[in-house]
Amino acid sequence: MKKYRSFIILILLIISITLASCSNMHMGTSMGVSMNFGSNGPTIQPHMNIGMSSGGYYY
């Protein structure tokens, strides 16, 4: 019975790890960018300096 319970706990643990790895993971870095692990693999999430973003077409 004890073995069976341990087995169930192990299975639940594996399932939860698998589900977590399937979802989008997010990891912050200290370099001004973040790394996102989505369905298309890891991508960098750049940070923009709003004070400098005065671009675009000027009429």
Added chain:
Amino acid sequence: MKSKFILFLFITGLLFSSCNEKITYPAITSPATHVHHPGQFVWHDLVSPNPKASMDFYSKVFGWTFTTLGSGNDTYYVINSNGKAIGGISKLDPQYGTVGEWIGSMSVSDVSNALEYNTTHGGKTLFKAMNIKGRGKTALIQDPQGAIVSFINSESGDPALEIGKTWLWNELWTNDLTASMNYYKGLVPYTTEKVEEAASPYYVFKNSENKLSGIMNNPVEEMRTSWIPYIKVININTVVEKARTAGAYIISEPNPNVRNGTLAVIQDPIGAKFALQVIK
């Protein structure tokens, strides 16, 4: 026996012709103008390690449709908007990276001279000049500050100098403002005009009185110098939400303090960056 031989010749002929098939790319402008405006951005291509995912994203956000040309490694997906070819998507070979990028094609009067200029000034030739059927002579380069751009001398000429229905603007986000300005002013007949109302230094590249592109200090941390295309939108909040739902990362949300909330900067799910701007 004779019919079998004819069938053999027919199949061999088909195979031979398909092996030598050359893709005819959509013309840069139709009807042809045969007029060139050096410094004008005349075409946009998205290089993507995952064209299918890219097409899925842009069809959801902008309603674009795609026409497939060629096959295998030479497959090219023409982007259509309202029945008109406005750009293309090609597969990025893994050896060149795993992140997508929009690459604008800048009109130059002589591709070979432009390549020589780029090399002399410390830039790199990524793909040497070639004649592409339907498009003209083109080459892919990296400028001395790191921005990737295509040089083109279109066989149909350049589009009229007016705001298009999709592409609004192209802007160089540079890590060396002075060096980039000097480089492009030497490459094409650009002059610069400072925009006084801009919150930070901003210059418009002009050819005569025509505004062709812009340049400013790179506002994104840890990003190499890059040309950013602007897509014209009517309701920016709707498009931003569509992009977010389709998996994009919003680098800069519309902000009332930045150009009255008319701008957004987006990184698509494959990593390609572009901007949105509301047109009046």
